[in-house]
Every structure is written in structure tokens, then in C-alpha cells.
Amino acid sequence: MRIINLIENTQGRSDCLCAHGLSFYVETGKHKLLLDLGPSEETIKNAEVLGIDLSAVDTVILSHGHYDHSGGIIPFTKINDKALIYMQESATDDYFADDGVDSPERYRYIGIDKDISVLPQVRFLSSDTVIDDELEVFAIHSRNHELPFTNKRLLVRTGEDFHRDEFKHEHFLVIHQEGKSVLMSGCAHNGILSILDAYKEKYGNLPNLMVSGFHLMKKTDYRDSEIREIKSMASELKNYPTKFVTCHCTGTVAYDLMKDIMGDRLEYVHSGEEVILG
Numbered sequence: 001m002r003i004i005n006l007i008e009n010t011q012g013r014s015d016c017l018c019a020h021g022l023s024f025y026v027e028t029g030k031h032k033l034l035l036d037l038g039p040s041e042e043t044i045k046n047a048e049v050l051g052i053d054l055s056a057v058d059t060v061i062l063s064h065g066h067y068d069h070s071g072g073i074i075p076f077t078k079i080n081d082k083a084l085i086y087m088q089e090s091a092t093d094d095y096f097a098d099d100g101v102d103s104p105e106r107y108r109y110i111g112i113d114k115d116i117s118v119l120p121q122v123r124f125l126s127s128d129t130v131i132d133d134e135l136e137v138f139a140i141h142s143r144n145h146e147l148p149f150t151n152k153r154l155l156v157r158t159g160e161d162f163h164r165d166e167f168k169h170e171h172f173l174v175i176h177q178e179g180k181s182v183l184m185s186g187c188a189h190n191g192i193l194s195i196l197d198a199y200k201e202k203y204g205n206l207p208n209l210m211v212s213g214f215h216l217m218k219k220t221d222y223r224d225s226e227i228r229e230i231k232s233m234a235s236e237l238k239n240y241p242t243k244f245v246t247c248h249c250t251g252t253v254a255y256d257l258m259k260d261i262m263g264d265r266l267e268y269v270h271s272g273e274e275v276i277l278g
Contacts, residue, residue, distance in 0.1 A: 001177055002027040003184075003211060003275040006046050007038040008247040012270025015049050017042045019271075021068035022186055022213060022248040025052050028177055030134050033059040034083075035173055035184050037072030044075050046272060057083045061137065062112075063186025064170040065091030070112040077119060085116075086131070088139065089124045090169040092117040094157040107155070107162065125171065128202075137171045138202055143194040148215050149226050150249075151189055165189075174199075174207070183242075185212035187249045193236060209243050211275060214258075217251025227257065234258035238265055245275050 005012065006023040021039035025032075025047065034057055037043050047054050054076060060083050062070055073085065095111040116122065128138040147167070155162040167189040175182040181203070188195055192214055200206055216230055234257065237244060244266045246255060252268075259266050269275050 001029075001175070001182070001277060003182070003277070004050060004052065005247060005269045005271060005273050005275070006034075006050070006052070007043045008269070008271050009249075010247075010252070010268075010270045013049075013272030016046045016272030020248075021071065022063075023069075023072060024184065024211065025050075025057075026175070026184075028134050028175055030132070031059050032057050033061065033135070034076075035061050036063050036069035036186050037076055039068040039071040041072060041075035043072035044079065050272060055080050059083060059131070059135065060085040061171075061173045061184075062087040062091060063172070063184075064088075064167065064189065065093060065095055065112050066110050066187075067112060068110075069186050070116060073116050073119075074113060077121070081121060083121060085119065085122045086125060086129070086137065087122065088169045088171050089126055093169065095165060095169075096155045096157055096162060098153040098155055098162075107157075110154075128171075134176055136174050136176075138174065138198065139168065139171045140190045140194060140198050143190060144197045145191050145193045148189070148191050149229060150215050150218060154189070172199075174203075180208045183207035183210040183212075185210070187213045187215045189215055193233065196240065196242075206240055206242050208241075209245065209275075209277065211245045211247075211269070213248035214246055214250040214254065216254035217249050218253075222253065230254050230257050231261060234261040234266075238262045240265075243267075243278055245269050 004025045011018045023038040023043045024035040096107045130136040154165045156165045173184040
């Protein structure tokens with residue numbers, strides 16, 4: 001198996017672009033697939049630099065319905081109109097970020113391009129789905145932990161009303177190969193601990209590797225309570241048998257706090273870099 005980051009927030013390979021968003025290219029025994037496609041066609045450009053033939057991709061998993069994970073889908077379909085694109089039905093709903101009362105535009109649309117929803121290769125899912133003996137996705141049906149504090153400003157609009165997004169449009173990719181399992185998520189908006197609880201309940205064990213953003217990044221300074229939440233999460237994850245690779249929405253400040261606690265249980269993958277599989 002190979003897992004290569006096509007784009008994320010921080011500079012990795014000097015010849016690859018970085019941007020606020022996320023995309024991974026994955027090769028398994030049976031598949032060449034993409035988890036998300038970043039914010040724009042920059043993802044496609046990075047794939048070209050990395051020598052990855054996107055026309056050979058057979059499967060795309062959209063982790064959730066935000067622009068920074070889906071903006072490259074339409075450009076991708078100009079190269080490859082055969083790959084099946086899997087997303088939850090609610091990924092096409094109207095998602096917004098509350099940028100605050102002092103912002104020129106308080107409620108900013110962060111959902112996907114609506115043209116994606118009419119693509120003939122899209123396969124809408126209503127919950128957990130087994131794709132084949134290598135690939136499946138699952139969604140969160142109940143959470144044992146609170147949503148991450150960074151989710152408070154993320155909303156869904158119904159009619160003229162805004163409500164806090166409960167992230168029912170988020171699902172998680174599980175790859176089974178050679179007796180091992182890899183769990184991949186875009187942003188872990190449902191909370192990394194709740195996702196792992198759901199995985200354990202579904203499969204009876206924990207993944208060998210989890211690759212995911214942790215959605216802990218802030219543009220402002222962290223409150224003491226938020227730092228405690230980050231450290232508490234890291235202390236719990238340190239005891240898992242899983243290796244964690246993070247990126248994108250974790251943010252470098254939160255990553256450094258977690259790395260101090262988790263040590264070699266946690267690594268960061270930058271734009272254009274390959275995940276080292278232990």
C-alpha cells in the first residue's frame with residue numbers, strides 16, 4: 001500500500017503547492033483511489049509533479065461536504081470521468097462558517113460546488129457502505145465525546161435558519177489489506193475519540209494506522225481550556241496501539257502540543273510527502 005499526500009496546508013516537497021485543504025492518493029492491491037481532492041485544481045498540478053496518473057484512479061471518497069476537500073473534483077472529472085465518487089447524501093447540503101459579527105460577510109458558504117451533485121459517477125450513500133473486500137466507509141451514529149471546540153462556528157442552513165452542524169455528512173474510509181487496517185478521515189469533525197470508539201464498536205479492534213486531520217487549528221490564540229482539551233486527547237491517544245499521521249486542520253500549534261505527549265505515535269505529513277508505513 002502507498003499513501004501520498006497530494007495537498008495540505010503546509011509546505012512539504014519544494015516542487016509541490018500547499019493550500020488550505022486536503023487530498024490523499026492511495027494505492028492498494030486492487031485500487032488506485034483518492035480521499036478528497038483539495039480546494040482547487042492545484043491538487044491536479046501536484047499529482048502531475050509527483051508522477052501520479054489520475055486517469056488511472058478508480059475510486060474517489062469525499063470525506064465530507066466542504067469546499068476545501070471537494071474543490072478539485074470538477075477539474076479531476078475533466079481528466080477522469082470513470083472513477084466512482086462516493087459521498088454521503090447530506091454532503092450536498094448548505095454548510096457555512098460563522099466568521100463573526102465584525103466580518104463583512106458573517107455567514108460564509110463553505111459547502112461543495114453544487115455541480116458535483118449531478119455528476120453521473122457520483123454514488124450517494126445514506127450510512128455505512130461496503131465497497132468491496134478492501135474498502136468500506138462508515139459514519140458516526142452516536143458520539144461518546146463532545147464535538148471538537150473548533151466546530152462551534154460551523155453551521156448548516158435549513159431554509160433561512162442556521163443550526164450547528166452535527167456532521168452527519170462525514171464518513172470515514174477503512175482499508176483492509178494483508179490482515180491490517182488503515183482508517184482515513186478528512187477532518188475528524190466528529191472528534192477523533194468518537195471516531196475510534198465507533199471503529200472499535202464496529203470492528204472489535206483498533207486500526208493499525210489512522211491518517212486524519214484532527215480539526216484543532218485556530219486563527220486566534222488558544223484558551224487554557226482548549227489547550228487542556230488538546231493535551232487530554234493526546235494523552236488518551238498515546239495509549240492506543242494505533243499509529244497516527246495527521247495534517248491539514250490539526251494546525252502546527254496543536255500538533256506540537258500533541259507530539260510532545262505522543263512521541264513517535266504521531267507524525268505529520270506535509271504537501272507532496274508520502275506516509276511512511278510501519
